[in-house]
Amino acid sequence: MKGKGFCLDYFRVIKKVVGIFLILGLFLSIIPDTFYGQAKQEKSSQKLIITDLLGRRVEIENKKNKRIVAIGPGALRLVLYVNGTKNIVGVENAEKAWEEGSRTYIMAYPQLKKLPVIGQGGADSSPDPEKLISVKPDVIFAASFLDRAKADNLQQKTNVPVVVLDYGNKLLFDQNVYKSLRIIGQIVGKIERAEELINYMQRLKGFFHSRTKDIPNSKKPKVYIGAISFKGGHGFESTWGRYFPFMAINVLNVADTSGKEGWFMVDKEKILEWDPDIIFVDEANLDIIKQDYKKNPEFYKSLSAFKNGRVYGQLPYNFYWTNIDTVIANTFWIAKTVYPERFKDVDPVKRADEVYKFFLGKPLYSKMAKKFGGFTKIKFD
Incomplete structure (x- = not known):
């Protein structure tokens, strides 16, 4: 009886051992696939x-x-x-x-x-x-x-x-x-x-629009932008249809009557026909205008803006594409000039430095003004 009991106990032990090895083998076969899946997922998450x-x-x-x-x-x-x-x-x-x-x-x-x-x-x-x-x-x-x-x-x-x-x-x-x-x-x-950056620009967009949206066209001066740089410098006839600083503050841009959008050259005769009340010029090309003024003063003096001393400079913004910071700075200046009552609480110089600091971390207006002239009225005589 003892021999028979011993044999039964022996086989029970062997059965348990075999079962343990089978479970262990199955577990070990799953682990590599699991780790591989994790590694694959980690690798994927790195993309x-x-x-x-x-x-x-x-x-x-x-x-x-x-x-x-x-x-x-x-x-x-x-x-x-x-x-x-x-x-x-x-x-x-x-x-x-x-x-x-x-x-x-x-x-x-x-x-x-x-x-x-x-x-x-x-x-x-x-x-x-x-x-x-x-x-x-x-x-x-x-x-x-x-x-x-x-x-x-x-x-x-x-x-x-x-x-x-x-x-x-x-x-x-x-x-x-x-x-x-x-x-x-x-x-x-x-x-x-x-x-x-995006929220800052959107707030400024709302600010400009809210202050100018209800001004009737009959109360707005006619405005022209000249001497715009585009793949190089250009003179007075270089302008821009649907000029966005003007659009941001709802300015009457005389160039929009041409039906053109973006940069284009316009004949001087057409500018005489438009006869803008206010003129802005890109100061990067101011010397070109002054040289042309000496050659043809009669043309310029025939324009109401020149006769009334309403010609202003704006900072150059277009060099290796658009310096968005300077475009925004110019918009404050243009707004203050065209609608002085609507923007009487705005100091364009302070706002320009605020913009430069936000975009580039440094106040740059004084450096730009020293180099190009800054926010000022342009004198030709």
């Missing part, structure tokens, strides 16, 4: 998927302290608005070679000129894949001078994500600018800063 302004789906490594470059007209400016100079690892040669001009972002961050060159830059230049690769960027922000095919080609050649930004066509308060700022904020980890 940030962005849809840029061309509608391209771009995958970016979602890591901190990304190395950043920006190429083409205006791209660097937008990045600096959101992120300052942090993690910018190179700049285009044009940013170094050009004089500072009205590029307020270079005034604010002159140290950018000491960074390595990532390509030639300029309105009609092509990206330089080799120089871009040399600074080992994690992301390339590009202006909309690149179309979809060129952006894809550059991304393929550099093996670096290329994200295309855009300013839109309004100069100010444009939805494409807002989208671009949000994309930059998402990529560099500054979403709150991007939203602060």
Whole structure:
């Protein structure tokens, strides 16, 4: 009986041991798949998927302290608005070679000129894949001078994500600018800063509109903007249809009667026909106007604005695309000049520095005014 009992106990033990090993084996077979799934999920979460302004789906490594470059007209400016100079690892040669001009972002961050060159830059230049690769960027922000095919080609050649930004066509308060700022904020980890910029611009848009929306056209002066820079300097005949600083404060822009939108050249005879009450000129091209005034004073003296001393300067805003900060600063000045009673509590100089500090961290009005003239009446005799 003892032998039989011993055998039964032995087989029970063996059965338990075998069962334990079977369970252990099954558990061990599950663990690798579980860990693999976690690793795959973690790896997937490290990818940030962005849809840029061309509608391209771009995958970016979602890591901190990304190395950043920006190429083409205006791209660097937008990045600096959101992120300052942090993690910018190179700049285009044009940013170094050009004089500072009205590029307020270079005034604010002159140290950018000491960074390595990532390509030639300029309105009609092509990206330089080799120089871009040399600074080992994690992301390339590009202006909309690149179309979809060129952006894809550059991304393929550099093996670096290329994200295309855009300013839109309004100069100010444009939805494409807002989208671009949000994309930059998402990529560099500054979403709150991007939203602060957008909310600030939207508040200003509301401020300008609320103070001017109920002024009847019969009570508004006729206004002209001349000497606008566009791919270089131009004289008095260079103007802008649906000029957005004028639109923001509901100004009667005589150039709008042409039906044109954006930059165009107009005949002097047409300006005589319009005969604006108030004229603003881009101070970057003031010398061109003064030279022309000496040659043809009769033309200018025939205009009501010149006869009545109502010609004013505005700060240059267009250099390697739009300096949005300066456009806003100019809008305060234009509003104060055209509607003095509606904006009697506004000091355009103080508001300009407020704008520069918000966008670029530094008050820049005095430097701009010293270089170009500032918010002032222009004298020709």
